[in-house]
Amino acid sequence: MNINVKQLEINVNLHSLQPDFLNYELHYIIASGENTFRFVNWDEEPKTGEQKFYCFLVEQELFIPAGNILLKESYVLKEEPIYPFISNYIDFVSAIEAVQKTGVAKFIRRFSDNEIDTIKNGLEKKFDAIGEHIVTSSQGQHLLMITEDIEISISATMVHFRRKAEFSESHYHNVKEE
Numbered sequence: 001m002n003i004n005v006k007q008l009e010i011n012v013n014l015h016s017l018q019p020d021f022l023n024y025e026l027h028y029i030i031a032s033g034e035n036t037f038r039f040v041n042w043d044e045e046p047k048t049g050e051q052k053f054y055c056f057l058v059e060q061e062l063f064i065p066a067g068n069i070l071l072k073e074s075y076v077l078k079e080e081p082i083y084p085f086i087s088n089y090i091d092f093v094s095a096i097e098a099v100q101k102t103g104v105a106k107f108i109r110r111f112s113d114n115e116i117d118t119i120k121n122g123l124e125k126k127f128d129a130i131g132e133h134i135v136t137s138s139q140g141q142h143l144l145m146i147t148e149d150i151e152i153s154i155s156a157t158m159v160h161f162r163r164k165a166e167f168s169e170s171h172y173h174n175v176k177e178e
Helices: 005-015 089-102 113-127 169-177
Strands: 026-033 036-040 051-058 062-064 069-071 074-078 104-109 131-137 140-146 150-154 158-163
Touching (some): 005 036, 005 051, 005 062, 005 074, 089 104, 113 140
Antiparallel strands (some): 062 069
16 A cells, blocks of 8 residues: 555544544544545454554644644554553453553553443452443543542543542542532
8 A cells, every 4th residue: 555644644634623523532544545534443444455544642733734724632643553452351450450550551442332341340350349430521421430449441442541549538528519
C-alpha cells in the first residue's frame, strides 16, 4: 500500500471536527487511500487493497492549512498499537497487580460489552466485592469498577487502571450536603 499517512491523518482530523463526532481516545480506521477511509470496530479486518490504522487522540498540536485550523489535540495514526491489549479476566488480574506497584496503567480494550459481567465475576472471586458506576465524560460513557484499592475505567475503546483516590469521610459528608 502506498498511502500518504500524513495526508490521511489530516483528513481524519478534519473529519473529527464534525459536530456529532465522538472524540474517543482511540478509533480504528481502514483506508484504501488518503481520501478513502472508514471508521471500524476493533475486530474488523481490512480487505485486499486496504490498510488498518490505530487512531490515537493525543495532546499534540496539528496545523491544517486548508481552513487555517490549529487543533490543540489531534489524532495520530499508527500501524501498530502504542498500548498493550486487555481482553479477559486474566489480563485484568495482571493489570491490577502491576498497578499496585506502578500506580497507573492504560490498555486497548479487546472485549465486547457482553463479556464485562464475566470479567467482573472473575474479579469478584479474586478481589471480593467490586463497586460499579456509570460515568459520563466528553468521550461518552465509562463503566467505573472499583476494587478495595484500584479504580478501573472501561470506555468504548480503552481501559484505564489507577490506584484508588484517597478521600476522607468528611469529603463524602460534604458531597452529600451539596
